Amino acid sequence: MLGLNSRDFKLFAIVVVMTLAAPILLNPFPVDSALGQSFNAGYPALMQRFVIFGLLAIGFNILFGLTGYLSFGHAAFLGVGSYAAVWMFKLLSYNIIPAMILSVVVAGLFSVVIGYVCLRRSGIYFSILTLAFAQMSYALAYSVLSPITNGETGLQVYSDDPQVLMSQGDPIVPHLFGLEMNSSVTWKLGGWEFIFQNGYYLAAVFMIAGFYLSIRIFRSPFGLMLRAIKSNQTRMSYTGMNTKPYMLAAFVISGCYAGLAGGLLSAMDPLTGAERMFWTASGEIVVMAILGGVGTLIGPVLGAGLIKYLENIVSKINDTILHNWFAFMPDWLDNLLVAIIHPFIGKGWHLSLGVLFMAVVIFLPGGLVQGGQKLGGLFRRRAKPAETETDSVVEANSKTPAE
Amino acid sequence: MDAFILQILNGLDKGSAYALIALGLTLIFGTLGVVNFAHGALFMIGAFCAVTMQRILGLSRTVIDETQTDFLGNPMAVQVPYVQDWFGAAAGATIQDWSVPLAFFLTVPVMLLVGWGMERGLIKHFYKRPHADQILVTFGLAIVIGEIIKAFYGANPIQTPMPSAFVGTIDMGRYLGLGEGAVAYPTWRLIYFFFSAIIIAAVFAFLQFTTFGMVVRAGMADRETVGMLGIDIDKRFTLMFGLAAAVAGLAGMMYAPILSPHYNIGMDFLVLSFVVVVVGGMGSLPGAVLAGFLLGIMQSFFSNPAFKGFIVDALRLNDTFTGTVINGLDQIIIYLVAIVILLTRPRGLLGRKGVMEE
Numbered sequence: 001m002l003g004l005n006s007r008d009f010k011l012f013a014i015v016v017v018m019t020l021a022a023p024i025l026l027n028p029f030p031v032d033s034a035l036g037q038s039f040n041a042g043y044p045a046l047m048q049r050f051v052i053f054g055l056l057a058i059g060f061n062i063l064f065g066l067t068g069y070l071s072f073g074h075a076a077f078l079g080v081g082s083y084a085a086v087w088m089f090k091l092l093s094y095n096i097i098p099a100m101i102l103s104v105v106v107a108g109l110f111s112v113v114i115g116y117v118c119l120r121r122s123g124i125y126f127s128i129l130t131l132a133f134a135q136m137s138y139a140l141a142y143s144v145l146s147p148i149t150n151g152e153t154g155l156q157v158y159s160d161d162p163q164v165l166m167s168q169g170d171p172i173v174p175h176l177f178g179l180e181m182n183s184s185v186t187w188k189l190g191g192w193e194f195i196f197q198n199g200y201y202l203a204a205v206f207m208i209a210g211f212y213l214s215i216r217i218f219r220s221p222f223g224l225m226l227r228a229i230k231s232n233q234t235r236m237s238y239t240g241m242n243t244k245p246y247m248l249a250a251f252v253i254s255g256c257y258a259g260l261a262g263g264l265l266s267a268m269d270p271l272t273g274a275e276r277m278f279w280t281a282s283g284e285i286v287v288m289a290i291l292g293g294v295g296t297l298i299g300p301v302l303g304a305g306l307i308k309y310l311e312n313i314v315s316k317i318n319d320t321i322l323h324n325w326f327a328f329m330p331d332w333l334d335n336l337l338v339a340i341i342h343p344f345i346g347k348g349w350h351l352s353l354g355v356l357f358m359a360v361v362i363f364l365p366g367g368l369v370q371g372g373q374k375l376g377g378l379f380r381r382r383a384k385p386a387e388t389e390t391d392s393v394v395e396a397n398s399k400t401p402a403e
Numbered sequence: 404m405d406a407f408i409l410q411i412l413n414g415l416d417k418g419s420a421y422a423l424i425a426l427g428l429t430l431i432f433g434t435l436g437v438v439n440f441a442h443g444a445l446f447m448i449g450a451f452c453a454v455t456m457q458r459i460l461g462l463s464r465t466v467i468d469e470t471q472t473d474f475l476g477n478p479m480a481v482q483v484p485y486v487q488d489w490f491g492a493a494a495g496a497t498i499q500d501w502s503v504p505l506a507f508f509l510t511v512p513v514m515l516l517v518g519w520g521m522e523r524g525l526i527k528h529f530y531k532r533p534h535a536d537q538i539l540v541t542f543g544l545a546i547v548i549g550e551i552i553k554a555f556y557g558a559n560p561i562q563t564p565m566p567s568a569f570v571g572t573i574d575m576g577r578y579l580g581l582g583e584g585a586v587a588y589p590t591w592r593l594i595y596f597f598f599s600a601i602i603i604a605a606v607f608a609f610l611q612f613t614t615f616g617m618v619v620r621a622g623m624a625d626r627e628t629v630g631m632l633g634i635d636i637d638k639r640f641t642l643m644f645g646l647a648a649a650v651a652g653l654a655g656m657m658y659a660p661i662l663s664p665h666y667n668i669g670m671d672f673l674v675l676s677f678v679v680v681v682v683g684g685m686g687s688l689p690g691a692v693l694a695g696f697l698l699g700i701m702q703s704f705f706s707n708p709a710f711k712g713f714i715v716d717a718l719r720l721n722d723t724f725t726g727t728v729i730n731g732l733d734q735i736i737i738y739l740v741a742i743v744i745l746l747t748r749p750r751g752l753l754g755r756k757g758v759m760e761e
Contacts, residue, residue, distance in 0.1 A: 144731030
């Protein structure tokens with residue numbers, strides 16, 4: 001269906017349903033309960049980040065997952081997309097359609113230039129070059145090009161901006177033909193509260209479209225060519241193939257995804273700054289994709305969601321909450337546990353992230369998806385002890401090939 | 404002419420730091436074939452060794468001094484550092500004053516230990532994995548080290564003063580024969596330059612003139628053959644990792660008075676050091692040093708307003724926009740140079756054929 005085989009379609013359908021029902025699924029606890037305040041994630045600001053960073057990670061995965069070229073500068077495209085979108089808001093109007101189009105186009109052009117230079121080298125050189133380009137873009141945005149980017153202050157829309165397409169009575173927040181991004185419908189049901197926000201659904205639609213496109217790319221001859229380049233580029237050249245155009249195309253597609261994600265970030269909140277291009281932001285994208293499972297279809301989305309969720313939850317937890325959780329233990333144990341966990345929570349979120357990331361790279365190079373498959377394989381083997389070892393191995397292998 | 408010399412001098416201290424970090428990166432890459440994204444973190448650990456030494460020497464006990472009173476009229480509590488107890492007030496104060504150079508004795512063992520632990524505990528398991536995995540795991544390690552430092556020392560830069568004897572400037576004009584007061588240059592930066600020159604010379608001498616260094620060089624050229632000759636090259640490479648860590652640590656330690664250490668300092672230097680390594684030619688030690696100094700000096704030239712004014716005049720660019728861009732050139736000049744070098748000489752300035760070309 002939709003040009004997908006049945007397994008891909010199932011995956012796609014699950015993603016669509018989960019994304020559309022996220023405001024309900026992510027609010028499993030009543031609003032006022034202690035659990036709800038700590039663990040509910042179904043509020044718009046966070047859900048927007050899930051889908052936008054999911055989109056970003058999907059794009060990154062098209063480059064790294066298929067071709068094996070590790071870009072350490074993807075945040076540059078995110079930042080460029082954000083700036084382009086805010087400029088459209090400033091010059092035309094708050095309607096997001098031109099903003100989205102321009103952010104994709106500008107990020108695409110930008111990635112043609114960067115890709116052309118960086119793709120002259122492979123492996124480590126490529127990673128270092130993309131990192132250097134991203135840092136250069138950061139320096140450009142932060143100080144050199146401050147007439148365009150408004151430097152340290154960050155770019156935002158002022159009331160005396162031209163906004164030539166703006167007519168009387170148009171909303172003064174980003175909107176889609178009058179549909180305001182930040183307006184929402186709240187649905188109360190007993191102790192539960194579900195918020196359906198326009199902005200979230202817009203971003204979700206883009207994410208779903210991006211996901212669909214990525215499945216199609218993964219299954220296309222083009223995707224196959226990229227995988228061939230990953231496994232042996234020299235051999236591809238010997239067969240008379242010029243691999244450069246394919247690589248560049250993958251790089252630009254990936255850059256366009258990042259640009260769109262940047263544009264969406266601006267559409268949710270029409271304010272952007274250079275810190276979106278800093279190397280930590282690029283690193284975060286890499287972490288997301290690795291954590292979820294690079295080269296798999298669903299992995300990067302899972303990784304992006306998990307990181308944004310943990311970031312939100314872990315940085316909210318403090319010592320008092322921990323003491324409440326461990327209240328049933330004897331005091332000394334309670335204090336000991338809190339002392340051990342203390343550096344990892346609240347402001348120490350990045351430490352937890354770093355440790356988690358290292359653990360995944362060391363023990364689980366295939367990310368969460370591989371972890372899930374291993375767990376699944378373990379249970380299946382236990383459930384059917386009669387089945388021979390080789391069968392389950394074959395089954396596991398048939399699932400792993402770089403999907 | 405004076406301004407010209409001053410700009411070269413200004414570039415030297417930053418260039419020395421780049422050269423030292425790039426030297427360590429190249430050593431690790433050349434011996435173990437690993438790109439160490441945590442090398443900036445090693446630089447940072449070195450800087451924090453200086454901070455720690457300062458704190459250790461500052462450890463003190465509280466004494467109630469009856470002869471002095473505080474503003475409420477109570478006897479004043481005076482902090483007496485232990486070093487002043489042990490060595491007498493004057494000698495103790497001098498020792499405290501010299502805390503940054505003295506940190507040498509803390510930095511070297513700590514860095515050797517950290518480097519050895521990193522190689523044996525983590526990097527060793529990644530030789531057979533793809534380069535991307537090596538980059539990722541060292542990148543994760545850099546985050547973790549940075550955050551641990553942040554948890555102990557806080558997120559703010561920590562002032563680490565240099566010995567008071569080196570505060571102020573030195574009149575380079577007199578030594579260079581340009582006349583009194585022509586070129587005034589901060590003393591500590593000059594010391595930093597000489598210090599790094601000594602370290603670089605020591606590393607090269609160690610590799611060139613000792614049997615150990617000879618074996619290591621042989622291992623860099625052809626690891627397998629050296630192994631067949633019955634030499635345990637892995638052990639020596641581990642030591643080289645420790646040495647590279649110590650070089651980065653010492654670079655950080657001596658840089659602490661110039662730039663107050665904070666937990667992100669390493670990554671700022673690392674990105675530029677990578678560019679230095681790429682420009683110099685991956686795997687080439689002289690290339691790393693040469694490119695480090697060249698780029699440091701170039702950056703210093705482009706941060707000089709007079710020089711930028713000269714460019715603006717020469718190109719007849721008078722509108723404000725290009726003016727602003729030219730003014731910010733020092734932020735991006737290194738990257739621009741790297742791009743040009745890569746497009747014209749893909750192997751870098753002194754790169755060898757066949758290194759990292761698969």
